[in-house]
Amino acid sequence: MSTATSLGFSPERLQRIERFLQERYLEPGRLPCAQLLVARRGELAYQTSLGKLDLERETPLPSDAVFRIYSMTKPVTSVALMSLVEEGRIALNDPVTRYIPAWEKLGVYASGQTGNFHTTPLAAPMQVVDLLRHTAGLTYGFQEQTPVDAAYRQLKLEHMFGGYDLEGFVDALAELPLEFTPGEAWNYSVATDVVGYLVQTVAGKPLDEVLRERIFEPLKMVDTGFFVREDQRPRFASCYQAKAGGGLELQEPADRSPFLSPPTLLSGGGGLVSTAADYLRFCNMLLRGGELDGARILSPSTVRLMRVNHLPGGRDLTELSRSLFSESTNAGVGFGLGFAVAFEPHRTLLPSSAGEFYWGGMASTGFWIDPVEQVTAVFMTQLMPSSSTQVRRDMRTLVYQALTDPQA
Known part of the structure; x- marks a missing residue:
């Protein structure tokens, strides 16, 4: 069994991570919990599990805690499509209308409000790749920047519980304009x-059946799904929200969460x-080119295709983004087929490698995969919104400062 030292990490420097999380985030009440797993070449180098599953009951966070991962769902769905x-x-390069004929009439927003939109024709068709890289012209209601995202909010398009099913969701989108012609800009959206x-x-x-059959069962991801099973409930974390004046308030208690039901x-x-x-x-499967423990999910060439920048013109997000919000640092960062890609990592002002790919979730969770250093890392907590702290950036710094034998 490999040790942190044999994997190129300094045990002494790794100890800084737990101390930092305690002093900077947990003791001041800025996070309810923190869990970090770091692996190299697929072998676990470091793990820590701190804080509480539920602050009100003071339940310690177990190592197998179940978390809402929100937008960390996107890479999983993208892998399923690539299979x-x-x-x-x-x-x-298929036109999306081949699979959603009702979208043939989509236009680009020109003026108007919900129920009275005026549009102009698309200058280019929406392709499947536009959905994967968020250049489709769709948006999110929480952006709160345009009449189009206001319509998303009014229709409650993003409500997972008690609203639309997938067919109804797609049908509702057919009645709304796009923010821009597909391929012209990047906008974080419901595209996935x-x-x-x-x-x-x-x-x-x-x-749910496709993800279970193609990804979860082959990879033995036994605790991943669209709702919390009965046997998982004692391990399900409560979710918190940062208060404007500091501290945390309960946003969604684990025992009354809509995630307890499909x-x-x-x-x-x-x-x-x-x-x-x-x-x-899941991360180690991608690091290994689509295979883990004998389960082949994708080919190496497909994974390589996914983890390069697909933004038009090879531009980064600072040049192409119209989004109020994204789960990435924009400078030197593009977007692949399901996740952000750092193609000029020095511009992120973070220690990392060219070709590193990553993403995060609304409750401040995150992951990254470094194909150069062969490092994978997963960070879990439950704090909304993810912009409340820079803990995910901090974890990058703390992990790489402990990597004292690069490419060992």
Whole structure:
């Protein structure tokens, strides 16, 4: 069994991580909990589990705690779609209207409000790749920047529980304009939920079944799914919100969470719950070129295709983004097929490697995969919004300062 030292990490420097999390985040009440797993070449080098599963009951955080991972669902759904691409059942340059004919009439917003929108024709068709890289012209209601995202909020498009199912969700989008012609800009959006609809449509079975059969069961991700099973409830974390004046307030108690029941909308963009250990297996599969412990999910060439910058013109997010919000640092960062890609890592002002790919979730969870140093890391907590702290950036710094034998 490998040790941290044999994997190129300094045990003494790794100790800084726990001390930092305690002093900077947990003791001052800035985070309810923190869990970090770090692996190199697929072997676990470091793990820590701190804080409380539930602050009100003072329940210690178990190592197998179950978390809402929100947008960390996106890479999983994207991998499922790419497995169908490998089978020749869908292609990245296919027009989306081939699978959603009702979208033939979509136009770009010109003026007006909900119920009275005026649009102009698309200058280019929306392709499947636009959905994967968030250049489709869709948006999120929480952006609160345009009349289009106001319509998303009014229709409650992103509500997973008690609202639309995937078919109804896609039908509702057919009645709304796009923010821009596909390929012209980057905007963080419900695009990956539409990817989930494509997966479900092409595979001919519900999205949850596709993810279970193609990803979760082969990778032995036993705690990942669209709701919290009965046996998982004692391990399910409560979710908190940062208060304006400091401190935390309960945002969603674990014992009264809608995640305790199956959702109406199988959200490929934000619907999964998981554990750090499960998600690390997913990351290690991608690090190894699509295979883990004999389970082949994707080919190495497909993973390589996913983890390069696909933004038009090779630009980064500072040049192309119209988004109020994203789970990445924009400078030197592009977007691949399901996650951010650092192609000029020095511009992020973080220690990392060219080609590193990563993303995060609304409750401040995050992961990264460094194919140069062969490092994978998963960070879990439950604090909304993710912009409340810079803990995920801090974890990058703390992990890499402990890597004293690069490329060992």
